[in-house]
Amino acid sequence: MRHAFRLFWTGWIFNLKNLTLSGFFMLNAAILPIFYATIAYYMFRAGTRSGSLLYVSLGAGMMGIWSSVLFGSGGLIQWQRWQGTLEYVIGAPTRLIFVLLPMTIATASIGLYSLATTLAWGWLIFGLPLDLVHPVWFVIALPAAIFALGLLGLVLASTFVLLRNANSLSNLLEYPVWLVTGLLVALSLLPGWTRPISYVLAPTWGIRGMREAALGGDPAIPVAICLGLGLVYLVIGHFTLGYFEVRARRSATLALR
């Protein structure tokens, strides 16, 4: 148990530091969400329907978390391969999933920069009030969302690696998930057929839990669903990662593809 905890902590903190040093990741995590938050502030200010600044800030922050997960976890195995460390990761006596899990959670954790910068930006420039209705629930909802998105990252890591152009797939999936999970858009405005897609994606429940904790409502159910989805992703990630490992070992393509 101590070994597992040490492994998780080391992997998480190492990857967190590693990503923090990357200009590209810091841009995605800390700067781009500010642009989207700014646009949304002005749009809601100019509009006829009221939208709380906190609602917009949280949504823009979650956009950054999703981008970090998408690009960070989606390319995780591929980067290990490019850096020549994939063989060591797979050859280590520890199971692959225990090595990758802290890394994908770290890519989601990097998204905390997004939330921090959009909230700070809103507070400094637009006078955003930082009054949370259920502060304790917010402290629970935030790590729950990070955890679930990190586990979704595990699924992305183990499936994107089978694709040759995973990076362009990441580009492709950024906007649709922002849209369909209701980060800045009311889900009721989207066509009905998008609803099942929204419901199986953790950002939908992650943002709902955080918003209900911050703006009022019952955050318990979205937080519980978010955590439940995280466990489902863990099971899927376990199988897809196993499939990748066996396939790569059998065909001797670990460092190739």
Place this chain on the structure above:
Amino acid sequence: MTVPLRIFFIGGITAYRGLINWLSPWIFLPTLVIAPIFQILLFVFIGRSAGVESDEFYVIGNAVQYASIPCLFAMTHAIAGERSQQTLSYILVSPAGRLPLFLGRALPVIVNAMFVAAFSLLVSGLLLGIDVPVSSWPGIALVIFISTFSCTGLGLICAGVGLRVRETAVLNNVIFGLLLIFTGANVPIDQLPGWMQAISNRIPLTHGIEAARQVADGASLGDVSGLLATEAVIGIAYTLVGYAVLRFMELESRRRASLQVA
């Protein structure tokens, strides 16, 4: 006379094909064909959520604004990419005129950007039921051409900066985000504070986007000639600045012997 033209046309196309060889259909389709449509849909639905402006406002604004992706990224890579391929010194040691050499690389970028803007405008317009009269399309095509030329001037400046700065992708992403805010693609210019409006009026795409909206609403090219002239003048100014930045960076790189190292 034929040599500069040859460098401009053939050199430009050859360099583009050589440097942007990674732009396979697997990258082109998701990044430059599908992603802009989803960007448009995202802002259309944010607009509906906020109850501000019409769908057409966001469709036209974002379609023209998304042309900045090829304008910035491809233009930067078409010049700064030479460094990563270790061919920059051969280019700069050649006696070729710098004007056709650098500007020739902009031509394929403009064509690509025009396609991206026109395609995303057409498809998202069809998806959302935006009614743009057929008679407006030639005018919109001209607006898109002038807007992409103008933004390519900005791309030329980024390419010059890219000869000194390593993280060109980060730089271009930041500029893309700023264009999303300042060009009026999503926020009406008159809703922005005065200092932001002043910036908006001096950057590429702002006047082009406004002209495209008016043409789509039935205005003639004569009606938007002022906007188009302003967009073209901004484009020429940015192109000249871009060319000057490139020349300056070239001379600095020679002086500091840092051509391949940045």
